[in-house]
Amino acid sequence: MTAEGHSAELAIETKGLTKRFGHQVAVNGIDLAVPRGAVFGFLGPNGSGKTTTIRVLLGLAAATSGQARVLGQEMPRSLREVLPRVGALIEGPAFYPFLSGAANLHRLDTADRDAPSRTRAARVHLALERVGLTQAAGKKVRAYSLGMKQRLGIANALLAPRELLVLDEPTNGLDPQGTREVRALVRLLAAEGTTVFVSSHLLAEVEQMCTHAAVMSAGRLVAQGTLDDLRRSGTSRVQIRTPDSAAAQRVLAGLGLMAEKSDQAATADGLVTAVLAVHTGTQEESQESRHAPKPETIVAALVAAGVRVRGFAVLGSSLEERFVALTGEGFDVAQ
Amino acid sequence: MLPSDGRPPSSGGAPGDRRVSGDRRATAGWATLGSNLVGSELLGSELKVLFGRRRTWAMLLALAAVPVLIAVVVRVSSAPGTPGRGPAFLDRVTQNGLFVGVTGLVVSIPLFLPLTVSVVAGDSIAGEGGLGTLRYLLVAPAGRVRLLLVKFAAALAFCVAATLAVAVPGAIVGVVLFPVGPVTLLSGDTIDVGASVLRLLLVAGYVTVSLVGLAAVGLFISTLTDVPVGSMAATIVLTVVSEVLDALPQVSWLHPWLFSHYWFGFADLLRQPVAWGSFGGNAWLQAGYVALFAALAYGRFASKDVLS
Incomplete structure (x- = not known):
């Protein structure tokens, strides 16, 4: 089925994929590798190039340089063969407001030359059912809420059996209940063998439904791998809640730990935080963690020094910290 | 096992299933090859969307109101029509009610008809x-070329609908309000009722053809932007520019190349015998516009980054 064996097990594969708009480099030489059967989280802050990458992968925009293969075939050359096997939600749902939800799906389904008209009504009905929109099928999309439109967008991606689903921010605008439903749906589809490529700026979402993830930052792919790989690397910290923050900092310094900041804002209790160890996933770095004092040693030392320890915690590196470390913090949209 | 169409109405399934659907495309595909390649299903859906829109019907109703207004005004006013004054053929209305349709087309061709066609064609892609x-x-995937073809076909369908929206209600109102008798043509000959129906249809055909070039221009402009109001307005502006230039004798060399040049040429169809000269000239000119602007639209749209 595929011309080259090496990419047969990858649902999406890019090599040095670059997209430039004038002087602006939206996507900068990324090498994506999405294994078949994976639920792949495509993470990155707003403006990091996620949607542009998706547009290039689906043949909506032409890459400036580099290659992209989807389902083992080169894009956009094999667009005609590949896209009927791909369901997509791209940068939010978009529908004809003057048509009903079901009529919108009918309309978009006729655009797919491979979609048989005989089963269209049944497929539309089933897709609406899967996203819980059966009741609103006859309602004009104009009257839909944002969450309902989002559901309809997902239904559109499910109109035919797909080998790959590309879902750009699928839980946008959904209430917690809807978010849970989408997560369950993604898991179900993955269990059926569909590869799911989910872009998101919400880490929690990716942590809860993905097996793999990649992180984009300012057009570059800064990390990629299984979720466990990504979790393993990062920074762990100790956090001490105490009214004697100055003394605590001295003790930590004695153990070779640098206190990061002491926060004495609201209460008499201060929070002292220090980096315990830095892991980057590779072997050599774990050395540093070997040198790090054990948590119980730190507590004993603090108590021995008369520091009133009211709280103590070792904060493992969450994917969130990793994410922030990779993409930067704050509201600045990546340029 | 898959149903005969190869596409069970469920998502997912083992990757092996899809190989079957590939075979299905090769075999059962022949049955639907003709319709699918041309995109008849997509065209059907496009026409349904176009003619299901309230906006389309508002425009068609507004067009239909033109001949109705003319007929009512002529009927109610006591003053007999003075030949040579008012819109062309207005004085024929009292002889043969069917000419209300022709008069309606005369009144609508400079602005009203191109306006509605500009709205539809300018909106097509944008x-x-x-x-x-x-x-x-x-x-x-709809396929970019296929989508352009479907959009153009729908714009052509609207050209026909728009012309008929003037001609048919015009004829009906005319028949109701005026006698339907023999009518004197521009050449002085008189034709009977049957022949005058034929002439009305001929004129409607001529007007439809006249709008085809504009539809192609609108389609091209529509590929340039994602702001439909912009492409609609630009198409209308081009119409007006074309008509203004056509009225300036200083650029008479340009006149035969303007898409609006033959718009009033349908008077030749109301002579005995029919003078086909302007019909042919118009058809060739419009075909040229279609070829040029379809090529431009293709050149633009086939490689355009769709970022909307």
Whole structure:
């Protein structure tokens, strides 16, 4: 089925994929590798190039340089063969407001030359059912809420059996209940063998439904791998809640730990935080963690020094910290 | 096992299943090859969307109101029509009610008809871009060339509908309000009722053909933007520019190349015998505009980054 064996097990594969708009480099030489059967989280802050990458992968925009293969075939050359096997939600749902939800799906389904008209009504009905929109099928999309439109967008991606689903921010605008439903749906589809490529700026979402993830930052792919790989690397910290923050900092310094900041804002209790160890996933770095004092040693030392320890915690590196470390913090949209 | 069409109405399934659907495309595909390659299903859907829109019907109703207004005014006013004054053929209305349709077309061709065609053609691609549905049509995948063809075909269908929206209600109102008798043509000959129906249809055909070039221009402009109002307005502005230039004798060398040049040429169809000269000239000119602007639209749209 595929011309080259090496990419047969990858649902999406890019090599040095670059997209430039004038002087602006939206996507900068990324090498994506999405294994078949994976639920792949495509993470990155707003403006990091996620949607542009998706547009290039689906043949909506032409890459400036580099290659992209989807389902083992080169894009956009094999667009005609590949896209009927791909369901997509791209940068939010978009529908004809003057048509009903079901009529919108009918309309978009006729655009797919491979979609048989005989089963269209049944497929539309089933897709609406899967996203819980059966009741609103006859309602004009104009009257839909944002969450309902989002559901309809997902239904559109499910109109035919797909080998790959590309879902750009699928839980946008959904209430917690809807978010849970989408997560369950993604898991179900993955269990059926569909590869799911989910872009998101919400880490929690990716942590809860993905097996793999990649992180984009300012057009570059800064990390990629299984979720466990990504979790393993990062920074762990100790956090001490105490009214004697100055003394605590001295003790930590004695153990070779640098206190990061002491926060004495609201209460008499201060929070002292220090980096315990830095892991980057590779072997050599774990050395540093070997040198790090054990948590119980730190507590004993603090108590021995008369520091009133009211709280103590070792904060493992969450994917969130990793994410922030990779993409930067704050509201600045990546340029 | 898959149903005969190869597409069970469920998502997912083992990757092996899809190989079967590939075979299905090769075998059962022949049955639907003709219709699918041309995109008749997509065209059907396009026409349904176009003629299901309230906006389309508002425009057609407004067009239909033109001959009705003319007929009512002529009927109610006591003053007999003075030949040579008012819109062309207005004085024929009292002889043969069917000419209300012709008069309606005369009144509508300079602005009203091109306006509505500009709205539909200018909206064709830009409207989908503005709604964002363009990206979903393209990843379906609709195919860019196929989508352009379908959009152009729908614009042509609207040209026919728009012309008929003036001619048919005009004829009906005319028949109701005026006698239907023999009518004197521009050449002085008199034709009977049957022949005058034929002439009315001929004129309607001529007007439809006249609008085809404009539809192609609108389609091209529509590929340039995601703001439908912009492409509609630009198409209308071009219409007006074309008509203004056509009225300036200083640029008479340009006149035969303007898409609006033959718009009033249908008077030749109301002579005995029919003078086909302007019909042919118009048809060739419009065909030239279609060829040129369809090529431009293709050149633009086939490689355009769809970022809407």
